[in-house]
Amino acid sequence: MNSSANSFSFSSRLRLFRRKMASSRHLRLVAGVACFLLVLFLVHPFDSPKLLTAPRPGGSHSLAQPVLKPSPSSRRKVTFKPSSFDWTKVEQYFPVELKHKLPTGRSKPQKPVQYDFSQYVYDPVTRNRQKLHDELAPVSGKGKTTFGGWGGTLVDALDTLWIMELWDDFYLAANAAAQLDWQNTTETAANMFETTIRHLGGLLSAYDLSGEQALLDKATELGNMLYMGFDTPNRMPGFWLNFEDAKRGPKLINFREERINGESGFTLGALADSLYEYLPKMHALLGGLSPQYEKMHRAAMHVVTKHMLFRPMLPAEEAKAHNILFVGDAFARPDRIDRVAEGQHLTYFTGGMFGLGGKLFDINEHVEIGERLARGCGWAYNAFPTSNEERWKEEGSKNLKKGFASARDARYILRPEAIESIFLLYRMTGKEDLRDLAWQMFESIVNATETELAYSAITDVTVRGPTTKSDSMESFWLAETLKYFYLIFSPPNIINLDEYVFNTEAHPFLRPKS
Numbered sequence: 001m002n003s004s005a006n007s008f009s010f011s012s013r014l015r016l017f018r019r020k021m022a023s024s025r026h027l028r029l030v031a032g033v034a035c036f037l038l039v040l041f042l043v044h045p046f047d048s049p050k051l052l053t054a055p056r057p058g059g060s061h062s063l064a065q066p067v068l069k070p071s072p073s074s075r076r077k078v079t080f081k082p083s084s085f086d087w088t089k090v091e092q093y094f095p096v097e098l099k100h101k102l103p104t105g106r107s108k109p110q111k112p113v114q115y116d117f118s119q120y121v122y123d124p125v126t127r128n129r130q131k132l133h134d135e136l137a138p139v140s141g142k143g144k145t146t147f148g149g150w151g152g153t154l155v156d157a158l159d160t161l162w163i164m165e166l167w168d169d170f171y172l173a174a175n176a177a178a179q180l181d182w183q184n185t186t187e188t189a190a191n192m193f194e195t196t197i198r199h200l201g202g203l204l205s206a207y208d209l210s211g212e213q214a215l216l217d218k219a220t221e222l223g224n225m226l227y228m229g230f231d232t233p234n235r236m237p238g239f240w241l242n243f244e245d246a247k248r249g250p251k252l253i254n255f256r257e258e259r260i261n262g263e264s265g266f267t268l269g270a271l272a273d274s275l276y277e278y279l280p281k282m283h284a285l286l287g288g289l290s291p292q293y294e295k296m297h298r299a300a301m302h303v304v305t306k307h308m309l310f311r312p313m314l315p316a317e318e319a320k321a322h323n324i325l326f327v328g329d330a331f332a333r334p335d336r337i338d339r340v341a342e343g344q345h346l347t348y349f350t351g352g353m354f355g356l357g358g359k360l361f362d363i364n365e366h367v368e369i370g371e372r373l374a375r376g377c378g379w380a381y382n383a384f385p386t387s388n389e390e391r392w393k394e395e396g397s398k399n400l401k402k403g404f405a406s407a408r409d410a411r412y413i414l415r416p417e418a419i420e421s422i423f424l425l426y427r428m429t430g431k432e433d434l435r436d437l438a439w440q441m442f443e444s445i446v447n448a449t450e451t452e453l454a455y456s457a458i459t460d461v462t463v464r465g466p467t468t469k470s471d472s473m474e475s476f477w478l479a480e481t482l483k484y485f486y487l488i489f490s491p492p493n494i495i496n497l498d499e500y501v502f503n504t505e506a507h508p509f510l511r512p513k514s
Contacts, residue, residue, distance in 0.1 A: 134149060156478065158173055284356075284360060301366065308329065312376075353370070354370030375434075412448070
């Protein structure tokens with residue numbers, strides 16, 4: 001299905017947001033403006049719930065009307081209080097003699113002053129780009145069908161649109177999402193994990209925030225489809241849900257004939273990250289009523305802390321200035337444990353994971369570890385020429401900055417894990433310098449990835465000068481990366497961590513109240 005994804009106009013709005021932010025280079029001024037706007041709203045509120053932390057609107061609303069978009073009729077009456085002195089009572093000694101009256105009548109046609117932006121926003125090329133498949137190719141302007149043609153970016157970005165109060169874009173996208181037909185796809189199977197975190201998570205989060213029943217109904221449809229993937233003898237799903245096989249019934253697997261890899265490696269990276277990430281999150285989502293998640297988290301983090309954390313080898317002065325940590329891999333041998341001090345971007349989420357577990361389970365040491373891991377993310381971002389080329393020339397080597405031995409995969413594909421940890425640790429500790437770090441990262445990413453249409457993954461962060469764009473912008477750029485950057489500079493009661501918990505795709509779910 002070709003979804004009416006408003007990717008192009010949304011990216012344009014995001015670039016406008018960046019330019020507004022960049023007009024002040026000091027983050028505290030940005031925070032001050034945000035606080036001023038918040039106070040202004042609190043002084044002049046609307047009857048309809050404006051803040052995201054307000055109770056969810058009751059009942060279902062028409063998708064044609066934004067729930068939180070204030071109308072003149074919803075505003076509270078303004079009460080006039082006269083000043084203590086009435087200047088109209090003062091006699092004028094030199095009253096004005098009105099010789100010329102202001103002109104009346106129909107205005108004459110006048111030349112336009114403002115540029116006609118409709119030619120830019122609504123030309124045929126732009127309209128075509130807004131009706132693409134799952135992803136926008138940010139260099140060529142073409143579309144990509146990567147997740148069944150079910151509007152991957154559109155659904156994944158629903159809650160981001162709501163949080164940023166882009167009402168028109170949200171309801172345009174929500175109407176398109178509510179019309180999705182899960183049967184209408186060119187694919188023969190669905191990736192269970194990705195479809196769950198992106199589509200199902202995106203719809204449920206958008207419902208939690210907006211209260212739009214149609215989004216919950218569409219999520220229920222998808223949930224029923226994905227549930228068939230669990231129809232196996234041991235109720236464990238495979239990586240893929242094959243549509244025709246699922247319709248015919250369960251497929252038996254003879255595990256006696258399956259080859260089991262005897263690998264003894266342990267990682268918090270690819271194919272393992274979400275397992276550990278969800279232990280404290282499930283504890284929070286279930287209101288702390290299932291003790292096994294805390295037990296599993298404590299046991300796992302004890303091993304991680306003992307065998308998988310490492311500090312990079314830095315020059316003495318830099319080591320003193322940066323008390324940072326990274327997560328590596330470990331291999332269990334019969335007589336020893338071999339550690340591999342090699343990090344990957346996927347493991348950058350661990351700062352937020354340690355911080356969340358530390359807060360929920362009252363483990364202060366883990367909050368400190370989480371902060372050191374988060375700061376390690378920021379240090380790594382600043383260590384490459386795509387961040388600050390002048391500093392790179394001064395401090396970096398011809399190949400890699402001190403602290404790095406190699407870079408096996410030098411791509412940056414707009415991933416969110418680093419800013420995720422920095423955002424979460426800022427909200428957990430209140431340390432303002434983490435926002436300074438986030439702003440440096442934001443500027444670095446934008447400078448290295450911006451295209452005419454949006455933002456693109458790049459092939460090598462170690463090169464100097466212009467970067468090579470790979471014409472890829474996965475849906476998590478709008479769903480996660482930009483959402484975390486936006487939230488770290490937003491008032492802290494927007495998506496309060498005591499009221500929401502994020503899934504692995506940065507979709508906030510309401511936590512049960514105590």
